[in-house]
Amino acid sequence: MKAPVSALVLALLLSTATTTSLAATSVSCPELAKAVQAGSCPTEEELLFTFNGYCSDNARIYGKGAEVCTSYASYRKLKNIVLWEMPGTDFQAYISCDLPGERFKERKPSAIAVSKQGKMTRLACSYDEGVTFTYRTHAECRIENAEACKTDAAACKASCE
Numbered sequence: 001m002k003a004p005v006s007a008l009v010l011a012l013l014l015s016t017a018t019t020t021s022l023a024a025t026s027v028s029c030p031e032l033a034k035a036v037q038a039g040s041c042p043t044e045e046e047l048l049f050t051f052n053g054y055c056s057d058n059a060r061i062y063g064k065g066a067e068v069c070t071s072y073a074s075y076r077k078l079k080n081i082v083l084w085e086m087p088g089t090d091f092q093a094y095i096s097c098d099l100p101g102e103r104f105k106e107r108k109p110s111a112i113a114v115s116k117q118g119k120m121t122r123l124a125c126s127y128d129e130g131v132t133f134t135y136r137t138h139a140e141c142r143i144e145n146a147e148a149c150k151t152d153a154a155a156c157k158a159s160c161e
Helices: 005-021 044-054 057-061 072-079
Strands: 025-028 081-085 092-096 111-117 120-126 132-137 141-143 157-160
Touching: 044 072, 111 141, 111 157, 120 157
Parallel strands: none
Antiparallel strands: 025 157, 081 092, 092 132, 111 120, 120 132, 141 157
């Protein structure tokens, strides 16, 4: 008895999907020159408004924002950020709006780290001035050569499977 053609096609597709998902993927730290801003920076008026709401007396009663609310400057430093993305990848970062986009785009990666957050793996690529682009995946990742990454941007990569 012959199997229907659709059953054979389905079996072939499933076996192909299974074997391709087991292959390791090399993930390199992104070149910041390609980064794009995905949102807009908050205005000074928005920051003042949210500072007054977040750091009000009621917020402090519930233990929120003790260190952030010591001054408007501290609050502004934490909240004056915008999301940046790397086109064609899953890397994202929140960058200070006080750091001009063209200024941080010249940076090369200087460190790479892998950590687990529940079932997610977090691959973090660090650059100067506190810029960190993060890639999150369900795959297991391991860094190929963290020491070499300090001096060679091309070595800042991980293998994920």
